[in-house]
Amino acid sequence: MAYDSIVCVKQVPDTANITGDAMKDDGTVNRSALPAIFNPDDLHALEAALQVRDRFGGTVTAITMGPLSACEVLRDCLYRGADRVILVNDRRAAASDTLATGYILAQAVRKIGNCDLIWAGRQAIDGDTAQVGPQMAEKLGIPQVTYFEALVDLSGRTIRVRRNVGNGYEVLEARLPILLTVLDSANETRPAAAKRVMRFKHARSAGEITNEVAANMPAASSAEKEAEAARLLEKLRAAGLRIEQWSLDDVAADLRRCGMSGSPTKVHRVQSIVLTKEGYTEIPPSEEGVGRMIHELVVDHTLG
C-alpha cells in the first residue's frame, strides 16, 4: 500500500555560525547577517518521508511558509527527491508566531487534500519552540507523535513508531493520518542527487519569475513584463519545473488568525548571556566529589 506524505520545512538563519551582528538591537535575529540554511531537523523529516515512499510507494510533498527566498529549501527538497513542492507566501503572513504559522500550514495541508503522513522536524534552530508541528496536528484534529526516531511498522491504516523520550524510548501505535516530528537521530539524510540538481535548479515560483523579469527587463512596460512572466511560467509548468505558490486566500485562511493579528506571542525580554568564567573545575572521581558537584548544581538551580 502506498502512502502520501507532506513534509513541513523551514528556511532558517544558520545559528551554528554566529557572527557579531547576528542579533539586532531589539534582541531579534538579524536574518540578513546569517546565511540561510535548511533547518537541520527538517532534513531528517524529509528523509523519513522519502524512506516511506521508497519502501511503500506514494508521494512526498514539501511545503514551507516564508519569503520567496525560501524557494531555496524547496529546490533542495526537489534535489533530494521530493515529488512536489509548495511555497505559502503572503505579506499578510509576516510576523506570524507559532500559533498563526501552525494555523496557516494546517490550512495548506487541507488544501493539498488526502495525505497519510505529515512530517516536521523536531524544532527549528531559530526559535527552538518545537510548537508548529504539534499545533498543526491539533488544528487538523489528527494524532501526533513527537520525537520520532524510527518506523517500527506501517501496514494498512496503522502505524507503529519508536519515540525517544530522553532517557529511553516508547513504541506507540496510531491510526493514519498522523503528524510526526522527527529527531536528527532518526536517520542519515540522503545528499542532493546530481542529476536532479541539474534539472531542478531551474525550478522557480511565480514570485521569483516576476522578480527575475523585472531585473532583466528594467525598461519594459508592466504589460510586457507580465506577458514575459506568463510565458516563462508556462514553459516551466510544461517542463514540470514550476514551484507552486499559494497565498493566504489560496489556502482559505481567516486573515484574523494570520500574521500580527493572529499572533498572541509577545517577546517579554531578551537576555544576552555572556559567559565570563573560563577554564574548568576538576571534580575528584569519588563519591564525595560527585556529591559536592551535585550539591553545587542544585544550589545554583542548574539541576532541579
Added chain:
Amino acid sequence: MANFFTDNEDIRFLFGHLDLAEIATVQEDHFVHADANALDGAPLDAGDALDNYRRILSIVGDVAANHVAPRADAVDEEGNTLNPDGTVTLGEKVRQNLKVLAQAELMGFTLPRKYGGLNCPNVIYTMANEIISRADASLMNLFGLQGIAETINAFADEQIKNQYLPDFARGLLTGAMVLTEPDAGSDLQAVSLRAWQDSDGQWRLTGVKRFITNGCGEILLTLARSEPQSRDGRGLSLFLAERSARIRVRHLEEKLGIHGSPTCELVYDDAPAKLIGERQRGLVPYVMSLMNGARVGIAAQSLGIAEAAFRVARRYAQTRKQFGVAIEKLPAVAEMVTDMKIAIEAARALTYETSRVCDLENNNLRILETNPPSDAEELKRRKGDARVWKRLAGMLTPMSKYYASEMCVKVASDAIQVLGGSGYMKDYPAERHLRDARITTIYEGTSQLQIVAAVRGVCSGAFEKAVDAYEQFQVNDEPLSALRQKLTEGKQLVLKAVQFVKDRGPDYMDLHGRRLVDSAIAVMVGHLFVKQATASQRKRAVARRFIETQLSAVRRDVDLVLSGDRSPLDDYVTLAGAAPTA
C-alpha cells in the same frame, strides 16, 4: 555544513582559474544537445555547464565531509570479510558509503547522459576523486573505478554498453580491472590467464589473478591470453566477466592501509565472458587507456590523502605549544608546514593540468571517431592536434602519478613529524593517512615505471614543446618576469642534461630518469604557478618560494646527470654488497 569542496580554497581557485569553459564546450559538443524547453540536464551554454560542475562538486564535498569522513576510522578498523563460499562481504560502513554515492547520483560521473551519466569532463572527476580521497582514501578505490565503465563505453559494442552502463550509473554495479597475476605485475605482457572458446563459441576464462582491487565486484574487466601460441602483449584480449560461482575469491589481502578497499585473489574456473572490442587489442590500446585514466585517478587520490594529512598538521602546529609558543613559530616546523602546502599545490597544479589535457585529447578523438569533420583542413588540424595531445598526455600522465604520489608519501610522513609522538599514535588520523599514502607510489605502476614512461617524453621533445607553449603566456609584471627568467634557465639546464643523456644510451637515461623528470616537472609546475600568480596575490608568494627552492634542486640534479656517474650499474655488487643468503 562542512563541505570538502567549498572549504578548499585551492580547488576553488583552480576551478575558476583553469579554462573550464573551453573544456565544457568540447565536452558538450558546443551545446548542440541543449533543450531550453525540456531543461533536462544538458547544459545550455558554458555558464550553465560550469554551474552544473560547481553544484556537482558541492554534492561531492557534502558527501565527503558529512557522510564519508566521519566513518573513515571505522572503515579502517573494520575492513571487509571473505566468506567460505568465495564471496566477499563489504564492511557495513563501506556499503553505507557506496549507498550514499549512489543516492547522490555520482557513480556515472563521466558516462554520457544517454546511459544515465553526468557527462562530466575528466578534470571535474579528478577534483571529485581528490575530495573523496581526503575523506577516506580507500573509498576512492571504489568511487575511482569508474574508469571500468568508461572503458566499456569506449571500446565495447552497443549491446554490452546498453546492458551494463545504466546500472553502473545507478550504482547498482561495481567493477574491477583484473590485470595483475602472480607472475605478471609491472610486466603485463606476461599475463597468462587463459581465454578460450568452447564448442558453442562462448569465451571462457581459466586461471588466477592477484592483488585485484574490488575483485569481488560484479563486473570484472579481465585481461587474458586469447592467442595460446603468443608470448607478448599482442596475444592478450580484454573480456567482461560477470561474477558467478565460477569466479571465486580465494584470498583477501591483509594490507598496510586502504582497509576499506578489498584486494582479492581470484580463481577463474572456466568462467563465461564476453569479448570487449577486438581480439589481441586487450593490452594495447584498451588496458593502456584504462590505466592512463587510473593513473590520473591515483594522482588525485594522492592529493586527497596529502590534503587530509596536511590539515591535521597545520592545525596541530597552530595549537600545540612548546617552549611557550605554538610550534609553528619554530623555524624548522614553519618550513616543514609551508613546504607541505606548496608541495600539495604543485602536485595539484600538475595533475589538474594533466586532466585538462586528457579532456582535450579524448574529446578530439571522440569527434574524429564519431563525427569526423568533412572539411579537409579541419580534419587535418584535428589529426595534428590528436598527435600533439597524445604526446603531451603520454608524458604528463606518468609525471602526475609519480609526482603526486611521491609528494603524498612525503607529506603524510611529515604530518606525523609535525605531530611528533602524538602523530605516531592512533589518537590522530595522521598514522592512517601515512598507511593509506604508502600504496600510491606502488599501484597502477610504480614510481620507477612512471619515470621510465615520463623520461621518454622529457627526452623526445614533448617537454620542450610544452614549456615553449607555457612561455607564450604573456606576463607583464616585473617580479613574475624575473621568475620566468629563472624558469628559462631551468629549461636550458634540463635540455642540456637531456642532450648529455641521449648520447649515453637508454641505461643511463633510466639511471638518471628521476633527476631528469624531477627537473622537468619543476620547470613545468613553475610555469603553472606563474600563470596562477597572475590571478592571485597569495600565489605570487607560492610561485616565488617554489621556483627559488626548486631551481637549486634542478641545478644539483643536472650536475649529477652531467657527471656521467653510472656506478650503481657498473659497480653494483661492490656498492650493494653481497646478497644475504637467508
